[in-house]
Each structure stands twice: as structure tokens, then as C-alpha cells.
Amino acid sequence: MPDPLTPPTNHNDLPGTTTLHDAPATDDPAPQDTTRQTGSRPLATRRPGSYRRLFSVPGARAFTLGNLLARFPQGMFSISAVIMISGVRGSYALAGAVTATGLVANAVVGPWTARLVDRLGQARVAVPAVAVSACGSLGLLLCVRFGAPDWTLFAAYLATAATPNTGGMSRARWAHLLADDPDALHTANSFEQAADEFCYMLGPVVAAFLCGSLFPEAGTLASVFLMVSGILVFAAQRSTEPPVHARTETSRTPLRVRGMPPLLLSFLATGGIFGSLEVVTVAFADAQGHKVWAGAILALQAAGSGAAGLVNGALKPTGPADRRHPLCVAAMTALMTLPLLAAALTGSLFVLGGALLIAGMATAPTMVTGMTLIQRRTPAAQLNEGMTLAVTGLLGGIACGSAVGGTAVEHWGPTAAYAIPATAAACALLLSLYGYARRPGR
Secondary structure, rough: OOOOOOOOOOOHHHHOOOOOOOOOOOOOOOOOEEEEEOEEEEEOOOOOOOOOOOOOOHHHHHHHHHHHHHHHHHHOOHHHHHHHHHHHHOOOHHHHHHHHHHHHHHHHHHHHHHHHHHHHHHHHHHHHHHHHHHHHHHHHHHHHHHOOOOOHHHHHHHHHOOOOOHHHHHHHHHHOOOOOOHHHHHHHHHHHHHHHHHHHHHHHHHHHHHHHHOOOOOHHHHHHHHHHHHHHHHOOHHHHHOOOOOOOOOOOOOOOOHHHHHHHHHHHHHHHHHHHHHHHHHHHHOOOOOHHHHHHHHHHHHHHHHHHHHHHHOOOOOOHHHHHHHHHHHHHHHHHHHHHHHHOOOOOOHHHHHHHHHHHHHEEEEEEEEHHHHHHHHHHHHHHHHHHHHHHHHHHHHHHHHHHHOOOOHHHHHHHHHHHHHHHHHHHHHHHHHHOOOOOOO
């Protein structure tokens, strides 16, 4: 939860490409049989906010289905590994250390994998990368099952760092297909954010059910099967794959694009919200004697975000994304005070659930607008790398937020610890305002 070629300052300035900023509005009068050119693919004119028209793009349904299958296990892997290791080895400490190592490794390796995707193409990199990741998960399973030394668990799970950013690859395809239609791209980005929430909301539930009802390794096996089969379907859709753009000697890391550092730091702060919110909510539910409900309460936050994402995609965005982003973060910051107020004033787990549901409604619009800015500021030759850097920021924020949230629970108690996600949201707001002041072209 990205930097320009020189002389162009973003990928929409490349020759033969209509910029997102200057694209004609979708409500311009046009005959029904009029077509627009996106790259080399003619696309029928679409009205904004129509998911049905969005998925009428040739090949869109097929690559979306494959990507969803490959992306769903992202919400399953960690909980599956924790249940499997703790169930067989009897150590939650070992399970947590192994999964944390995999998370950090993925944050480090992810941008390099994305850079290869940009240089060589999605299909050529994603399939072997997923094969390496699948071997790592299966290796972990075998090490756990047959009593291998603890260090082998870490070694095996490190291979899962090769997992490509499937959500980023899907967004890159939409950016390629809808390069001349910013309203339709807004709808596509909103759908992708809702899909992320869906995967992270239901993935842990499915994993826990499989591991609990069948055997401890069931969640890991199902995750590997879904990931491999999904990426094969996704990679087979070559007609929608973005073209490879040659990098030049003047190509720089997306981190050096004007306006990108504060934007990526705002993703880091947003990840801090998610990480701290999860730890504090589990602690609060435990203090109320209802720890078993913690997952369901957290799912309400994801449900609110997913629903808001779909509604956001059906609406035509008003104003430039540079201006919308601070407004969205400001709304997220204001709503993130609700869990603190609910916990402090009522102490009720059910009221907290309602507060999280409402607070989550600002998350998806914020993420969608942020990803839109990432796409606009990153050149086509580095688009996957740019979006993966944003995800890396989110992962780093989640890790930091979890650590800070846990410390706050220990020292302040779970109720007061809800100040941590509210503070992280305020930091994201300050960074977004600074990023607006440092936006390109100002």
C-alpha cells in the first residue's frame, strides 16, 4: 500500500501519447461509433464511472480475472505461515519472525523485480518470479513439516521476496489501455483499490478457515496454487500487455522526480496507519475479552474502504489530482480520529467497529488519488518500478506502525494507543501538503 526520462517529465509527454492532463473530457459530444486510439489499440468512447463500459475493453476481463486470482493470496500468505509454523512448531515468536523477515525482504527486492518488469516485459519476468516465490513457500512448508532447523525456515521464506507486484502490473495495463481517457483510468484505479481491499479483507479469513478445518499446511498450498494459476492466466493476455520502453543513459530512479519523495513518504505514513491500527485493535478487543472478534472488526475498515473505492470510481473526479490528494488525506485524517473517540468515550467494541467502517471510507479515495499521481509522474519506462516503490512505502509504514502501535499499547494501554494511527494520518497530511507545494510544473 516513482522518475522521468529526460527531457520528458512524465510518461504522458512521450511522443504520440496524449497527456492525462490534456486529454479531452469524456463528455465531449461524439457519435456512438467514434473510437479513440490508445497506443495501437482502438477503444470505444466511454462515459466516466461505468464499470460495464470499462470491462468492455478487449482483453480487460481476462487479465483482470488472472490478476485477481494471483493477487488474492497476498492476503493469505502471512496468516497461513503463522498458523502453519505455530501449529506444527508451537512457537508464535518463530512464526512472527519468519513472516516479518519475508515482509522486509519483499520491500527490498520488490523495486528490483519491478525494474526488470519494465525492462523486459510483464510476462517474461512475472512467470519465473512467481515460480521462485512458489518454491520458497513450498520449501517453507517442507521445512516445517519435516522438522528442519529453524534457520531453514528463514532461508526458504526469503525466496518469496521475488513475488511481483501483481496489483501494480494490473494498474500499468490500465494506464496503457486508457492513456487518452483520464476519467476511465480513474474508474480503473478505483476498481483496483477496491480489489486490494477485497483481497486483504477476505484472504486472512479464507486462510484461517482452510488451516483450521483441513490441516495446517492447507492455507499455504491453496495460496501457491492460486498465485501460480492466476499469474499464468494474466501473463497469457499478451494483447493488453504494455510495451517495453528502452531505458536511456539519462534515465534516473523515480525517487528523483520532482514531487515524488514527499508523495512516497505520504504512502509510508499511510502504511503506518494500517500497521498501528491492526495491532491496537487486536489489543483493544483482547482487553474487552473478545479477541476472537478482532479480525471481523478490522474487516469493517477494509469493507468501508472497498465500498468507497467502488463509489469513487463511479463518480467523475473534479479538479486536478494534485489538488484532490491533500483534500483526500485531510478527510482521512479527520475520520481517523473516530476510532480514538469511540474507544475513549464508549469503550464498546461494536461502536469501534462502526467508527472503523466510517474511517475506512476515506482510505480508498486517498490511495486512488495517490496512485494516479504516481502514474502521472513516472515515465512509461519505469511505471512498474514507480508503483512498486509506493507499495514498498506502504509495507515499510505497516512494519513501523506495527512496532510503534505495539509499544504504545504496552505503555499507554489500547485505548490511548489509537492516537498512533491518528498521528500517522496527520503526518501523511503534512507530507501531502508539502508535496502539493513541490508538485511538478509549479
